[in-house]
Amino acid sequence: MAGDKIPSIYSLDRPEDLKTLLKEDRGDDCLGCKLVGGGAFLGLGAYTYFSGHSQLEQQKARILASKSMFGMRSRRMGITGISLGLAWMGLWRFFR
Helix, strand or coil: CCCCCCCCHHHHHCCCCHHHHHHHHHCCCCHHHHHHHHHHHHHHHHHHHHHHHHHHHHCHHHHHHCCCCCCHHHHHHHHHHHHHHHHHHHHHHHHC
């Protein structure tokens, strides 16, 4: 503590630079953490896509018979959107 410099009131009064804070905070993840985290999201995206579409095909007759305003097309788009979102988070996790 004796070697620490006491900050001036002026430096405490002004806000810190956001870009500098984000740059300092970014480098905490190791490569293994990025690989496992990104792989988990990519795996969840793939699982969501394939299992969701297979469940839709199993329930196709029941969905069409229900005369719901959400038909097969919107449900497929929803499942695809969720899986693409998860895959995007996995890629973002790999490279950030």
